[in-house]
Amino acid sequence: MKKAASIFKIIFFLLLAGMATATWYYYKGQNNKSLPEYIASGNGRIEATEYDIATKYAGRLDEVMAEEGDMVKKGQLLAKMDTYTLETQLREAKAYLVEAKDKNEYAKAMAAVRESELNFAFREKERAIKLSHFNNISQKKLDQAITDYESAKAELQAAKIQITRAASGTEAAAARIERLNAELAEMELVSPINGRILYKIAQSGEVLAGGGNVLSVLDLTDVYMTIFLPTVQAGKIFIGSESRIIFDAFPQFVIPAKVSFVAPRTQFTPKAVETRTEREKLMFRVKVKIDSTLLKKYVNVVKTGLPGEAFILMDAHAAWPENLRVALPQ
Structure with missing residues (x-):
């Protein structure tokens, strides 16, 4: 009895498979039966634009928040790189910024002191010059007053240079902090589109080189089929030409589409193109995109x-036959 039941199940599944195959061939035959001359056709597979989610900098992958098959939103956090080293560098840079600001303030204070000393030296020099006109001061003291003035002037110039250097140090420290913050932001890998995770390439804890791929995301709103057509048909097709797509798995549905790309040159060519028959073998790549x-x-x-x-x-004024009119799933 058990053996008979097993045989019955096998026969039942074979009948189902036969019916499915017959249905597929029926729809295939209906779609291709008496195809008008103004319609070109080609076989292909449905494809979608794929985005690689990769790390910009080398490092250890800390966590992956998405799995294969997940639907993700634009801007959604998908993975994070380890940021311990960058965070320590950022704290160090902030400390340098505080130190640079203090140096800048100190340089300004010293410049004020040097300017006060210069003013005093200038008055002393002027006083010594007046006294020398009446021979009330020795030449040595006059020379000393002039020397003190020139020294004070040079010291003020040096103090101003220190201000400039301190300001540059402050700016450099601030720029370093900005760069480290940008690098920290880059350590969070987000989705650039709404789509579906196709592949999870790396696992948490792996060490990746710069540019290492972590995930692959499909843009399910940018879907197309690539086919190849002969020269005679490709010459009559333009970007925007109306199209239809029928999947082998769902022959009862007819999906509307449009031509989004026609190759400017042939994709494969015979070694020597000398006769008309050989020229007809030239094939052009054509992309048909779903809205x-x-x-x-x-x-x-x-x-x-x-x-x-x-x-x-291929004829914009022609109508689609009944079997190629749009039929979408409910």
Whole structure:
């Protein structure tokens, strides 16, 4: 009895598989049956723009907050790098900034002292010059007064240079703090788009080089299919040409799309192009893109890698046949 039941189950599943295959071939045949001459078609797989979430600086990966398959929002924190070293450098830079500010204030105070000394030396020099006119002061004292004045002037100039150096030190310390804060911000890896995590490449605790990938995110609102068309058809297709996509897994649905790219040159060519037959073998790469507004409506069910077929209208004034009219899932 158990053996008979097992045989019955096998036969049942075989019948189901046969029915599914027959249904697929039926829809495939319906879609390709008597395809008008003004419609081009090609096979391909659905793809989406992929973003690599990578660390800008080398370091240890502290934590990864997302897993493969997760839906993420733009700006969402996905991973963090270890920031202990940067935080210690930041504290050190802040201490240097305080010290640089103190040096700047000290230099200004010393400049004020030197300026006061210069004023005193100037008055002493002027007084000595007047006394020398009446021979009331020796030449030695006159020379000393002049020397003291010149020395005071030089010391004031040196004090002003110290102010400039102290100000530069303050600015350098502030710039270093700004740079370290920017590096700390870069240690938090956020999603640049709304999308789905495709791959988790690195694990918490791993040491990564600069530019090391951590996650890969798919933009599910930028989905397209790439196909290849011969020269005769590619020459009649333009960016914006209306298109339709039918997936092998869902042949009952017809997805509206538009041509977003036509290659400016052939993608593969025979070794020698001499005859008309060989020229017809030249193939152009064409991208057919699904409208992002439509994708946002179905974003939770969009899957990349699905095989299917794209159909492109080569005559803008022609109408789509019944089997290629838009039919979306409810």
